[in-house]
Amino acid sequence: MDGVDRAKKPMSVRIVMSVVVLMLISRALLLFTGYVGMNLFSEFSVRPTYQQDAPGSVSEWTMKLPEKLDSTRKLELEDFIKFDTYSYLKIAEHGYDQVKMDEPHTAANWVFFPLYPLLIYLSGIIIRLDPSIVGMILSNLFLLGALFYVYAIALQRGFSRSQAGSVLLLILIYPSSLYYSVPYTESLFLLLSAASIYYSGNKQYGLAFLAASLSTVTRVPGFVNLAFVLGTICLDEGLHWTRRYLKYALYSMLSLVPMGLYLLHMKSITGDWLAPFHEQSLHWFRYTTAPFTNYVGFLKNPYFSTPDGWDNGLIAFTVSTAVFVIFIAYLLTSGKKLLRDRKELLFYIYGVLLIVIPFSSQPLFLVSVVRYMMVSLPFYMYLMSLSAKHDNVRLLYLMFFIILNVITTIGYFNGYYFVI
Incomplete structure (x- = not known):
């Protein structure tokens, strides 16, 4: 039985429960990390409290820590709601900022795509909880759904069940994986990306187009999912004309509807069809540039932190390099396979x-x-492939990810900007 056939078989209850337990354990450990980190280390934007030690002590002053367990600071809802979450929740509750593009304005929330806040709003009608709680519930449900799809994709690619489980583990311990469980779009985008890939692999193109089209109004790179689905159809069906291409052409046109509706809404509010993209450079400090200019810039001028604290260059550069190494290594070791297998x-x-x-x-x-x-799923698949016969490579990445995941999780709960 090949990988595609195995992936099509319904998952057993045992596998489903294993995925659920793996996710719950990973989320619980992140919460424990955040809780301990909040009580051991100082917050980024709050002055820590110091106490004077007795004469003869090693230090004259030390930071005051909780002495009893019941005096520690407990995790509260506000500890999860940081940075971009405010914008998504504002859109869910009040919609987009009502101002024209050519009018003087501060940073507008048009740059945040609508699907995630819309789902929070619609779910809130049913669940009737605080929007931030609704957002976290959705994010974790999206993550769980994404893991099932990723597991099936791994089987499609010929991985064993054990290897497919290792892919899920890599996703769950990736530095900043906490963002899969807070009100951010990462888990929704991962779900839609994985669904696009899975359904394309099964030649269920209607569902693949649906997932890809929804991803275009989740995050900017959603168009890459759409291109992947189109590319898969071309490779599966060939370039010779068949009647099926009429159906695929219809799917293609319908897949543009979500983004079309979003841009139409932007036009009605701002007077500018492309307001989300123009606003990026106008007020959000995002400028289209030659790829990897910032990476090369770090090599020329290494930095630990930016003046405003929004970036830890050492962590970002190290993780980026670790990701690049896997893609380069896969190209070098599987270049012939890539040339033979267009898919x-x-x-x-x-x-x-x-x-x-x-x-x-x-x-x-x-x-x-x-x-x-x-959210780049091929990275995890290639890391698993490359380390299949080299356990030390996988162990290196596992340890590296876990250490940095602890650091970024503590940084998030303590309000450090570099983890945004």
Whole structure:
């Protein structure tokens, strides 16, 4: 039985429960990390409290820590709601900022695509909880759904069940994986990307187009999912004309509807069809630039932190390099396979594009690139393939990811800007 046939078989209850338990354990450990980190280390924007030690002590002053367990600071809802979550929740509750593009204005929330906040709004009608709680519930449900699709994709690619489970583990311990569980779009985009890939592999093109089209109004790189689906159809069906292409052409046109509706809404509010993209450079410090300008810039002028604290260059550069190494290594070791198998080449290009885009929107610093790269599914698949016979490679990445995931999780709960 080949990988595609195995992936089509319904998952057993045992596998489903294993995925659920793996996810729950990973989320619980992140919460524990955040809780301990909040009580051991100081917040980024709050002055810590110091106490004077007794004469003869090693230090004259030390930071005051909780002495009893019941005096520690507990995780509260506000600890999860940071940075871009405010914008998504504002859109869910009040819609987009009502101001014209050519009028003087501060940073508008048009740059945040509508599907995620719309789902929070619609779900809130049913669940009737605080929108931030609704957002976290949705994010974790999207993550769980994404893991099932990723598991099936791994089986499609010929991985064993054990290897497919390892792919899920890599996703869950990736530095900044906390963003899969807070009100951000990462888990929704991962779900729609995985669905696009899975249904394309099964030749269920209608569902693949649906997932890809929804991803275009989730995050900017959604068009890459759409291109992947179109590319898969061309490779599966060939370039000779068949009646089926009429159906695929209809799917293609319908897949543009979500983005068309979003831009139409932007036109009605701002007077500018492309307001989300123009606003990026106008007020959000995102500028289209040559790919990897910021990465090369780090090599020329290494930095630990930016003056405003929004980026830790060392962490971002190290994680970026670790991701690049896997793509380069796979190209070097499987170059002939990529040339022979056009679908594999398409998958590789798909993964590369999801890496290139984050490095094409900021010419100076590496801010946010760690989080942006986390949804490139080929990276995890290639890491698993390359380490299948080299356990030390996988162990290296596992340890590296776990250590940095602890650091970024503590940074998030303590309000450090570099983890955005």
